[in-house]
Amino acid sequence: MIKNENTMDPYNFRHNCGKLYYEDHWHQNVEIIMPIAESIVVEMNTDVFCLKENDILIVPSNTLHMLKSDSERGQQIILKFDLQILNSIKGLANTSLTYSRQQLITEKNAPVLQQNVKKILLDMLSEYLNKDPYHDISIICKILEITILLSRDERIKSSVIPEMLIPSKEHIAKFNECIKFIRSNCKDNISLEMAAESIGFSKYHFARWFKQCAGISFTDFLARVRIEKAKVMLISTDNPVTEIAFESGFQSIATFNRVFKDYTGNSPKKYRKNITDTPLNLPV
Numbered sequence: 634m635i636k637n638e639n640t641m642d643p644y645n646f647r648h649n650c651g652k653l654y655y656e657d658h659w660h661q662n663v664e665i666i667m668p669i670a671e672s673i674v675v676e677m678n679t680d681v682f683c684l685k686e687n688d689i690l691i692v693p694s695n696t697l698h699m700l701k702s703d704s705e706r707g708q709q710i711i712l713k714f715d716l717q718i719l720n721s722i723k724g725l726a727n728t729s730l731t732y733s734r735q736q737l738i739t740e741k742n743a744p745v746l747q748q749n750v751k752k753i754l755l756d757m758l759s760e761y762l763n764k765d766p767y768h769d770i771s772i773i774c775k776i777l778e779i780t781i782l783l784s785r786d787e788r789i790k791s792s793v794i795p796e797m798l799i800p801s802k803e804h805i806a807k808f809n810e811c812i813k814f815i816r817s818n819c820k821d822n823i824s825l826e827m828a829a830e831s832i833g834f835s836k837y838h839f840a841r842w843f844k845q846c847a848g849i850s851f852t853d854f855l856a857r858v859r860i861e862k863a864k865v866m867l868i869s870t871d872n873p874v875t876e877i878a879f880e881s882g883f884q885s886i887a888t889f890n891r892v893f894k895d896y897t898g899n900s901p902k903k904y905r906k907n908i909t910d911t912p913l914n915l916p917v
Contacts, residue, residue, distance in 0.1 A: 644714035646761050646772060653707060655700040656816075656861070659808060659846070662713040663732045664692035665779070666700070667754050670708035674701050676857075677735055678848030684737075687751050691736040691783075695805075697847045699861075703908075710754050714776050725777070728784045736789060746786050753778050807832050808846045819858045819882045825851050859883060860896045867905040874901045 645662070653673065666675060667689045675682045675690055677698040682690055692698050694716065702709070716729045738747045753775050760768040760775075783789050814831040815823070828851060829839030843851045863881040866872060872880070878889035878901075893901050 642715075643718050644712065644772060644776060646713075646757060647709075647711040648758055648761060649707070649709045649711060651705050651707060653700055653702040653709065657697055657699045657812060657858075659695060659697050659805070659812075660713070661694050661805070662715055663694055664698075665710075665712040665754070666690045666692065667710045667751065668702075668707065669710060669755075669758075671702060671704040671706050673707065673709055675699070676701075679853070680735070682737060685739075687740070687747070689738040689747060689750055689754070691732060691738070693732050693735055695846075696735065697849075710758055712754070712757065712776070718773060718776060719780060722777075725780070728780050731780060731783045731789060736783075743786070743788060746782060749782055750779055753782075804846075811843065815855060815858055819855060819862060820880060821882065822884065823855070823882075855882075856892050857896070860893055863889070863893065863901065864897070864904070867901055868908050874905075877901070 657676075666673070666684065668684050668686055670686060672686070673684045675684060675692070675698060677692060677696060682688075684690055700709075700711075716732065719725045719729045738750060740747050757772050757775050760771045765771075811828060811832050814828060818827075825840060826836045828843075829836045832839075834842065840851060843854070847854050849857070859881045863877050863883075866877045866880065867874075870877075874889075875886050878886050881889070883889035883892070890900060893899075893904070897904055899907065
């Protein structure tokens, strides 16, 4: 189920320990993710990022994404913040464009920037854990520090989008309603027309609107939801692959095998075997 995670708070800081799974979600806040122990997989639109320790990923506003880690030893810093923090300060309004595109920052592609942002995120973690007086203000100041570092970086400056379209609350609610419908009915033979009708759109308008919101087509997203459901059943049950295929919404085992391999790089049987043999490894 998609949850609307927008809040009135200017930021949300999380220190996650252990296994992690956030299904596809979408919010107006910018999100910065940094694993500090073990790896984490982030799926964003059609891109898949396998973040190693201390890699930093920026998820722009209103971007459909999923997070997962199967490691009990995993730890991640997850920071979300409202761009109004920047827009409300004179001289910083234009810096919000820094977060208009997804950005992967690693020791390899931006060593100095990665070290600087990493240090600030770890300082935030210290403030978050110690809860010293004015720690909230300190964390907001550190968000501004990160923003200034990113805004001065030539590689990031060259990739910003001049205009960001901020959807209305009604627009976000419609999209969340649509995602909920797809997840609830993915086992059935649902069509683009049925999804469009569930939120009162024509199928022609819906196809363009959905791709603009999700970054992928309705058909690709439906396949992704079904494959994620199948992966859970392959790991958590001993059900035959054929049964899992139909329970996930695929109409034939041949289609299931083909789409599953396209999505994961492995056949369903091999995927199950790999996870069983190495239960703490992330899915490929």
